[in-house]
Amino acid sequence: MLEKILAALQPTQTQLVAVSKTKPVAQIMAMYEKGQRHFGENKVQEMVDKYEALPKDICWHLIGHLQTNKVKYIAPFVHLIHSIESDKLLQEVNKRAQQADRIIDGLLQFKIAKEDTKFGMTLEDARKMLDTNEYKSMNHVRIVGVMGMATFTENKIQVQQEFRKLKHIFEELKTSYFADVPHFKEISMGMSDDYEIAIAEGSTMVRIGSLLFGERNY
Numbered sequence: 001m002l003e004k005i006l007a008a009l010q011p012t013q014t015q016l017v018a019v020s021k022t023k024p025v026a027q028i029m030a031m032y033e034k035g036q037r038h039f040g041e042n043k044v045q046e047m048v049d050k051y052e053a054l055p056k057d058i059c060w061h062l063i064g065h066l067q068t069n070k071v072k073y074i075a076p077f078v079h080l081i082h083s084i085e086s087d088k089l090l091q092e093v094n095k096r097a098q099q100a101d102r103i104i105d106g107l108l109q110f111k112i113a114k115e116d117t118k119f120g121m122t123l124e125d126a127r128k129m130l131d132t133n134e135y136k137s138m139n140h141v142r143i144v145g146v147m148g149m150a151t152f153t154e155n156k157i158q159v160q161q162e163f164r165k166l167k168h169i170f171e172e173l174k175t176s177y178f179a180d181v182p183h184f185k186e187i188s189m190g191m192s193d194d195y196e197i198a199i200a201e202g203s204t205m206v207r208i209g210s211l212l213f214g215e216r217n218y
């Protein structure tokens with residue numbers, strides 16, 4: 001399955017984040033041995049434990065809701081935080097990155113789905129945040145793009161429209177805030193059920209779990 005997904009991502013150079021949440025270290029190691037280096041987790045403690053147990057050249061992606069009081073545990077090593085969705089969280093990431101003497105990359109998470117359960121900002125929220133002097137003075141956090149999750153539905157047209165919306169948000173922000181900023185280039189969208197649509201709509205990074213590791217038992 002890894003080979004099949006990588007082949008689908010190859011023409012557009014889309015990056016694969018293998019979502020290993022709930023899966024044991026041995027399964028991650030097996031995929032590491034096939035060359036995979038980017039892994040995604042949604043629970044801070046689980047990510048810390050796996051970071052400690054696994055090779056240090058793994059790039060760890062934090063996906064899903066992140067509580068401000070837990071940022072400090074991942075600040076020393078996290079590669080990319082996909083779920084920046086408030087000023088408060090961004091400030092905390094900046095503060096903990098400074099303490100760790102690092103610059104941490106983050107994606108702004110937008111709510112593109114119709115479901116109430118999905119977290120994320122609106123374009124207006126993001127503009128407000130990016131306009132503050134506080135944001136402009138943050139030297140330890142770097143916004144490198146956007147992230148979103150489509151509605152969980154069989155309706156492919158709806159999913160496609162939601163991904164288009166995220167791409168549009170990306171373009172808007174690029175034009176107004178990041179025009180001369182080459183590192184603002186990532187669009188994290190696409191999961192096991194919709195990654196092919198996401199690639200067609202311009203995803204630069206897909207987050208795939210169950211298709212790679214099998215269904216999760218919680």
Ligand SMILES: *Cc1c(COP(=O)(O)O)cnc(C)c1O
Nearest residue numbers: 019063064191192207208209210
């Ligand atoms: C769990 C999760 C994924 C992966 O989901 P699959 O359907 O198993 O591919 C991707 N993104 C986020 C934010 C997740 O929480």
